[in-house]
Amino acid sequence: MNSAQHIECITEGKTEFLVFKKKSSKKGPGSKDKVPFYNPAMELNRDLSIPINQWLIDNSNIHVDILDGLAASGARGIRLANELVGDFDVIINDWSLDAYDLIKRNIKKCKLKNAFAVNKNLNTLISDRRFHYIDIDPFGSPVYFVDSAMRSIYNDGIIACTATDTATLCGVYPKVCLRRYGVRSFHSPVMHETGLRILLGFICREATKYDKGIEPLICYSTDHYFRVYVRVKKGVGRANKSAGNLKYATPKELFSPREDVADVGPLWLGKIENKKAIHELISYVFKKKLNTKGELLKLLDLLENEADAPPFFYTTDNMASSLKTSVPRMSYIFEKLKKKGYDVARTCFSPIGFKTNAPRDEIEEIFKQRR
Template sequence: MDAENTKIVCEGKANVHVYEGKITKKDPVFFNPEMKFNRDISVACVKVAWEMSSEAWVICDLLSGCGIRGIRYLLEVPGIEFAVLNDANPTAFEIIKRNVGLNKVEGAEIENMESNVLLSMHGNKFNFVDIDPFGSPVPFLDNAARAVRHGGFLGVTATDLGPLAGTYPKTCLRRYGAKSLKTDVMHETGVRILVGYIIRVLSSYDKGFLPLLCFCSRHYYRIFGKVKRSRSCADKAVAGLGYMLYCHKCGKRKYSRFNKETCACGAEFDYAGPLYTGGLFDDEFVESIEPMDSKMEKFVDILREESKVDGMLYDVHEICSLNKLETVRRDCLVSCLREKDYSASGSVFGGHTVRTDAPLSVIVECVREK
């Protein structure tokens, strides 16, 4: 690598060489500083997950780029004994070696292999596999399902939001085997389509997948979940698949095992799915996350509230627009719903979104009162 075209970036406890200039997929070695929050959350999640186990961990940073993610895991999570940092790009391979040396980390095995070949060589080996691609994670999930061990964890990023969020539904159907739908809650729907796909892939190997934390942030979705190797766990996960029904006329939404139904307002429901219809957060897991900075603290505070609410997601602006009402503040709507003895919280899926178990009629009533 040409050292003259690189600079040193500090993130977390790591210092790494990265290429300078505009970030594109064609960079000699890909590094995106805007994914720092993703990496911060991932490190915090891996810490909590490791504390839940009683063994030293072996992990895989599958698409390592400059190596910053895997290096941070080794530096910041005490229980990681061994980490495979892999990238098929020969230039990335060289810069990872340089960055591992710069940080003086031990326990790093640096590989220069095609990702699926590497995973296929390590069946049921890893306590944690991190898949952070430029685009869709679909090409890597089948082999990742075989490489993660019982009781292990998967971290999955997707940046192909266009298909998942409903802009390109044909691509989503082709890629994920599910119909996406562009609505006020399209990003939560996209996350649920992705989780549903992960569940279907793992279940084919008699492994169940339980999401512990899922969120969207700007241009990506991030999923963190636990893997259990058992037919009953796989069956339970598959039983959580269904459809999100959505009425474009009145804004009502619900989960169902079926994709065709008539809304109470008389209109036919549109639908998205198949997708995961269960909880996207484990409240005990979320409570254990330790924020690293003020941005993450704000995120975790919302997450902790949301993880305790078993309900549907609504966008406040969309509800107001459909009912020709003035927009209200999210916190005012949440307070009103709680005063009426319903569970409600803000959501990490957007600054105007609310999660609640209240029926739509009560939500509209609260908006009118405010």
């Protein structure tokens, strides 16, 4: 290993492990770095995979094979092996030799009997073996691995993907999005939700070509990444049902004033959260030792509340500026809409966003009353 001087010991959850730590640069880890550095900003992302995998193990009556496919130091896989209980193994893979050596050191350090280091191209590994959970956490886009993950995943298994190519998914680079995801993207006030639905639409198409369907369990976006957990179910009926959720949205539906652009899509316009699963996961989060527990519970609460809301959302700023009114407090909007019998929820996609089944003229009325 040529980077010994950068190795540090970190604790996440109940696990102490070694990572490659960047010394001088303030910038986060990137794909151009020679060794895959530890990214502390992803701790919540890793934390969430603990209760999800515990939920998967507890709901399976068979041995569960878990794969941390792009593992770097193995932070996620080592934690899964150390913090989960039940009948399972964790395969921790990275094609970098430095990473592989560190993963082996971490397995030894944590005295793990159920974790195994692998040093392969992820696509080769999952072309040869099948798993019940596959985690794809790349630098940038996960698209290069989803096809083989769909072939590898067992029926009812979970594929988890992170995407950090947020600018592409949010419509900043439409040509890249068309090439990479096969989708006409769009920069709009609801671009984060559109981006997530582009990613889910892509994953759905990768599933349906193998007569499989997807059921999103938990999906969210932050400023830096998108994260989706989808359950994969085999069968033509399931595939057809999933494909039925692939649709196009007009710029107007994406709250854009532009009329000179084509419809956006194909997007996944089905549900993006599974309310029942999130509800169950919340109790798992309470039981686990997680450094981001407070933040995670807030996120899950938000996602549970918006689970039944329609796609896309209004923002207080946009509504107020288009109606030339002042910006009302969110609590005022919620109170008025609920009084009129409508559902309304906050959204993970924007702190000033709200989702409702109320017609637009009712919402405008509420804003105008504040003029």
